Amino acid sequence: MDITSIIAQLVGGAAGGTAGGKVVKDSDLGAAGNLIAGALGGLAGGGLLGAVMGAGAAPAAGGADIGAILGQLVGGGVGGLVVQVLVGLVKNKLMSK
Secondary structure (H helix, E strand, O other): OOHHHHHHHHHHHHHHHHHHHHHOHHHOOHHHHHHHHHHHHHHHHHHHHHHHHOOOOOOOOOOOOHHHHHHHHHHHHHHHHHHHHHHHHHHHHHHOO
């Protein structure tokens, strides 16, 4: 995995985490919490998607492949959204008791 993939996953995850905090109000962790949870989830989600789809097995001959970068961005976004919502719901449920 190269640095471009990692950055795409972090950016996608941060965007997904922010969106998750806005869409599911009970999972909101605040701006910084949403970004951090989303970015961490983006790394995991993008890496998992890359492993499942076989992305990154062989780098493109001409350098960066826009399709692969977009795939990492989307995978990171979905992973970031899922992790942020799960962490937010669990944290907010535990704090309400």
